[in-house]
Amino acid sequence: MRRLLVLLLLPLALATAPAALASERHPTLGELEGQVMCPTCHTTLDQSSSPVAERIRVFIRARIAAGDTASGIKKELVAQFGPAILAAPPHKGFGLLAWWLPIAGLLAGLAAITFGVWHWSRSREQAGPAPPPASLGPELERRVDEELARLDARDGLCHPHCLRVPRASLAVRGRRSQCE
Numbered sequence: 001m002r003r004l005l006v007l008l009l010l011p012l013a014l015a016t017a018p019a020a021l022a023s024e025r026h027p028t029l030g031e032l033e034g035q036v037m038c039p040t041c042h043t044t045l046d047q048s049s050s051p052v053a054e055r056i057r058v059f060i061r062a063r064i065a066a067g068d069t070a071s072g073i074k075k076e077l078v079a080q081f082g083p084a085i086l087a088a089p090p091h092k093g094f095g096l097l098a099w100w101l102p103i104a105g106l107l108a109g110l111a112a113i114t115f116g117v118w119h120w121s122r123s124r125e126q127a128g129p130a131p132p133p134a135s136l137g138p139e140l141e142r143r144v145d146e147e148l149a150r151l152d153a154r155d156g157l158c159h160p161h162c163l164r165v166p167r168a169s170l171a172v173r174g175r176r177s178q179c180e
Helices: 002-025 029-033 051-065 070-081 095-127 138-154 167-173
Strands: none
Touching (some): 029 051
8 A cells, every 4th residue: 555655656756846946946036025024014025015025036136146046045034034034934843833733723623523423423323213293182182173263264264174265365356265
């Protein structure tokens, strides 16, 4: 199983490695603008128009023209402005929390949903079918029938077995009840 996984991922890694190395060796201003923050307005350089952001852009252009790599340019910026200049948190120490906490939250949510669905499906299987409704009993059934007949008479309906349409409504339409 492990060999199969390695064989499947190896071509993907080999296909993306040259592009990543080329970007590292010959970065563009557009690539680095999204990865570097403006220390004045705390947005990425591609969104900032402050004078400090413009000076950082000029510095990056000069370093690219000198042939520096992206990581080298970032290291120089971190040396001048501190680690807050980078848009992404570092991949070590406390910065790892920013990378792994969202993944851990998604996995915990998925586990909670899976457990909830499993528990819900098990509780429905154990409960079994719903019991049949209880009989009303002869006295209660007689009272319900009397109350329904009283309500039908009040609304002007013919009989309980007829259409549930008032007689006056039938007369206006020129129709007759089924009982007449």
